[in-house]
Amino acid sequence: MEHSTRHRRRQLRQLTAALPFLAPWLIGFATLIAYPFIASLFWSFTSYDMLSPPEFVGVENYRRLAEEFVRGERFGLAVWNTVYFALVSVPLSIVLGVALAVMLSWNIRGRAVYRTLFFLPSVVPAVASSVLWLWLLDPQAGLVNYLLTGAGLSGPGWFNSTAEAAWPLAWFRGTWGFGSKDALVLMSLWGVGNFMIIYLAALGDVPVQLYEAAELDGAGPLRRFWHVTLPLLTPVIFFNLVMGLIHAVQAFTQVYIVSEGQGAPAGSTLMLSLYVFLAAFKYLEMGYASAIAWSMFVLIVLATWGLFRSSRYWVFDPSGARL
Amino acid sequence: MRRSSPPWFVAHGLLIAAASLFALPLVWMLLSSLKPAAELAADPHRVFPREWRPANYLDAVTTMPYFQYLLNSLVLCAGSVIGTLWSCSLAAYAFSRMRWPGRNAVFGLLIATMLLPWHVTMVPKFLLISELGLYNTLGALIAPTFLGDAFSIFLLRQFFLTIPEELSEAARLDGCTEWGIYWRIILPLSGPALATVALFQFVAAWNDFSGPLLYLNDPARFTLAYGLEQFVSSYSSQTNLLMAAAVLFTLPIVLLFLFAQRTFIRGIATSGLKG
Numbered sequence: 028m029e030h031s032t033r034h035r036r037r038q039l040r041q042l043t044a045a046l047p048f049l050a051p052w053l054i055g056f057a058t059l060i061a062y063p064f065i066a067s068l069f070w071s072f073t074s075y076d077m078l079s080p081p082e083f084v085g086v087e088n089y090r091r092l093a094e095e096f097v098r099g100e101r102f103g104l105a106v107w108n109t110v111y112f113a114l115v116s117v118p119l120s121i122v123l124g125v126a127l128a129v130m131l132s133w134n135i136r137g138r139a140v141y142r143t144l145f146f147l148p149s150v151v152p153a154v155a156s157s158v159l160w161l162w163l164l165d166p167q168a169g170l171v172n173y174l175l176t177g178a179g180l181s182g183p184g185w186f187n188s189t190a191e192a193a194w195p196l197a198w199f200r201g202t203w204g205f206g207s208k209d210a211l212v213l214m215s216l217w218g219v220g221n222f223m224i225i226y227l228a229a230l231g232d233v234p235v236q237l238y239e240a241a242e243l244d245g246a247g248p249l250r251r252f253w254h255v256t257l258p259l260l261t262p263v264i265f266f267n268l269v270m271g272l273i274h275a276v277q278a279f280t281q282v283y284i285v286s287e288g289q290g291a292p293a294g295s296t297l298m299l300s301l302y303v304f305l306a307a308f309k310y311l312e313m314g315y316a317s318a319i320a321w322s323m324f325v326l327i328v329l330a331t332w333g334l335f336r337s338s339r340y341w342v343f344d345p346s347g348a349r350l
Numbered sequence: 351m352r353r354s355s356p357p358w359f360v361a362h363g364l365l366i367a368a369a370s371l372f373a374l375p376l377v378w379m380l381l382s383s384l385k386p387a388a389e390l391a392a393d394p395h396r397v398f399p400r401e402w403r404p405a406n407y408l409d410a411v412t413t414m415p416y417f418q419y420l421l422n423s424l425v426l427c428a429g430s431v432i433g434t435l436w437s438c439s440l441a442a443y444a445f446s447r448m449r450w451p452g453r454n455a456v457f458g459l460l461i462a463t464m465l466l467p468w469h470v471t472m473v474p475k476f477l478l479i480s481e482l483g484l485y486n487t488l489g490a491l492i493a494p495t496f497l498g499d500a501f502s503i504f505l506l507r508q509f510f511l512t513i514p515e516e517l518s519e520a521a522r523l524d525g526c527t528e529w530g531i532y533w534r535i536i537l538p539l540s541g542p543a544l545a546t547v548a549l550f551q552f553v554a555a556w557n558d559f560s561g562p563l564l565y566l567n568d569p570a571r572f573t574l575a576y577g578l579e580q581f582v583s584s585y586s587s588q589t590n591l592l593m594a595a596a597v598l599f600t601l602p603i604v605l606l607f608l609f610a611q612r613t614f615i616r617g618i619a620t621s622g623l624k625g
Contacts, residue, residue, distance in 0.1 A: 041450040044528055048444035052460075055497025060463055063474035070473065077477070130365055133355035137362075143611065145368040147376070150614070152557040154575045155596040158582055159379050161588055165537050168394035170378050207432045217375065221618055228619035248356075254396035277467050280559040284579055303469040308564070320469040327467060 043227040070243050071317035081314065088318035103320065104294045106326075108208060110232045113275035113330075115193045116212045120271060121264055127219070127307065128226035129256070142227070149220030157284035160214045161186060185210040186285050189295040207285065207295045214281060229263040230256070258343040265334070265342045272330050276323065279304070299323045367476045380598075381592035383407070390590050403590070410594040413585065418570060419577035423556060424571055428489050428519030430555040431548045434502050438547065439540075441498050447518060455506075464500045468560075476564060484605035488573075490565040491558065495551070502547045508620060509543035510536055546617035549610055553603060574599050 046053075071088055073081035088187025095102035127145050131138055148156070163170050164185035172182025183205035184190065189204030190197065197203040233256060241251045281299045282290075289305070300318060305314035353363055382390060385399040410416065412417055444450070444455050452579065484490040513536060521531050537544070562576035578599050585591055607614055 038451045041448070043504075045448045045450040045453075047526070048440045048442075048448065048532070048592065049456075051496060052441040053496030055437070055494065055499075056459075056463070058478065059475055059494055059497060060466065060471060063471035063478070063604045064466070066474035067470055069571055090362055127368065127529045131359070133361050133365075135355060135358055135361050135365075143371050143608070144373050146615075147607065150553070150603055151431045151600050152575060152603060154557070154559050154578050155600045156375075158578070158596045159375055162382065162593065163375055167389075168540060168589075170374075170395065191517070212543065217372065224615050224618045235507075242421075272463060273467075277469070280557075282558070284582065287583075300467075300469055303472065305495060305559075307473050316473055317436065317470075318358070320467065320472065324470050327465065331465065 067317040067320060071321050073286075073314040075313040075317075076311045077313055078311075084314070089322075090313045091315065092318055098153055100321075101294065101297065101302065105290075105297050105299045106322075108290075108295065108297055109174060109276055109299045109323075109326075111191060111193070112208050112211060113135065113272055115208070116215045116275055119212065120222055122267035123216055124219045124267070125226050125260065125264070127223045130253070131223075131227055140236070145223055145347075146220035149218040149340055153280040154284060156214060156218065157281045160210065160217075161285060164210050164213075170178050176178060177189040183209075187292060189212060189293050207292060211278075211281060211285065211296065215275070215278075222271070225263055225267060226260060233259050258308045261341060261343040265338055269331055269334055272334070273327055274350055275331075276300070276327055299326070373448040373549065374553060379597060381608050382589060385590050387588055406590045406594040407598065410585050410591045410598065413591065414577055414581050414595070415416060416577075416598070417571070419572055419574045422488060422571060423573040423575070423607075426491055426558075427555040429488065431551045433492060433497075434499065435544060436552040437496050437498040438502040438506055439537065439544065440532070441503045442510055442535060443528075446507045446510035447513075447531070447536060448528065459502050463571070464504075472564070474527075475536075479565065485565060486567045486570060486571060488566075491561045502551065505547055505617065505620060506540070506543055509540055511602050513539055513541035542613065542616070545610075546613050546620075549606070549613050550617060553606070556603060601621045 033198070044081060070081055072085060074084045074087070075081035092102045094100075096106060097103070099107075131142050131145070149195070151159075162168075164172070166172055166182060166184050166187055170183075171185075184205050185205060188204060188206035190202060190204035192203065192209045202347075208272045212235045237259075238251060239254050241255050246254065277300050282296055282298050282301050283304075286296040286301065288301075290301055303316050303319045303323065306312050306319055319326065353437075356364075380401065381397065384402050385406075386401055389396070389400055395520045437468070440462075445460070479485065479490045480491070482493075484493060504525060517539075518531050518534055520534055526534070557575055559575045559579065562573050566576060566577065567574055569577075569580075578595055581595055582592060
């Protein structure tokens, strides 16, 4: 009895000592995260234009979203665009990031120079890189189409086109081409340096003995990559997959700029993040915007949960289960 | 031999090809920013300008209130670096160097907040900050940094954890308070980690577009990131000026990166690997 009182008193003392250190973050958490989190959930069940108080409307906002989704109208379009962008850009950035990191791990001169050049684009601010790529991918005057034409290919419409290069049905419909979302994917691949650095650091941690053992067993470079390097990279790939998806779903600045703030052309770059912004600050429908934001949150949670569930089948466990 | 590599000419060939693709857009931005408007319109694909026109830069900084924007950007960057270092080092200290009940659960909560899209909190946060009279001031963007952010707290905590506990123990035996340990022992030993956080925060504030888009209304308060976007919508036909403005906006960050490359790379590797 006396022991537990003393224990509790000590815990209380520890808490009062830690609280002043935590105070700034705790206040921020309460006012800028917890309160807005709950408020927007509540507002997603209301009609609210910021001028008059919110009015409870039940699931009306979600019903509207479901209707637009089924009809493939704005919300449906935004979900499709967001999913398309995330599912195309994230896997490609993993492949490219790993490839560049492996190239940088080769034992040759001038690695630091190459590394700097690969990494540099990822520090270019999103506003500047959007402006730059609008110019590079200009269908007539842009450098990219000029080079493609020079190579005997026809230059795509990029930001002026609604085409989707990764959508298989477009092949059969004869509408295949590179459009606005593919241009955004290209932009995101240019900034792959962040991911590359993480893979590079992970490659440096691979024990040399494993390569020596594999070589003694007669494994060539490709098999050493497939059976040694890649399994040991899977935890980092998993981390980048989760973070990459979360970032891709929230991509805003580049989307806003290349789409003239409205998802142009023809809603082909209307992503969920842009749609939330438009609903809130263009149409002043705070309740509806909150419902979109919460759908977006649910999408991220489901995707993250699915990835964590899948991880046991493909992410290497250092405790030795798969070696 | 650490690891097998292809023959040197294959390796360099591949690396040079890839590096050229990554560098080409930046080179093109620079070259386009130095051409006269007429030349760019008539012959956009010519590599080197017939007539070099550095005056584009002068035109770019005079057609938009560049120095006003620059000043606003620098105020925003300085304010948010100070705010982040202060609030996040305090919280990181509590999460790494102090024992208290519920610490792990609260830390889990902190990590979970990183998964929350900013769109979910956008509207209530906007109304709250406007209610405080901060709408259309840089304060709307600076004040939140004084209330901590999960990423920087996490990064600092990871570093604080590596400082031997014996140092704190010895200081406590000498009668040093937690504040004294934080200020005289942990912070002085955490230079590299603090530099990383400061650098990331500076870049984030410099690049921030959605913040000014939501909170700033008066052109006299715009930052460079937002000012450049405004410039794009009004001068979209004058590519040479646009590119000059983009170069001026990008250059400080590129120089900062070249100057502090190690700090950048260590920060990314730490936050990515020890997660």
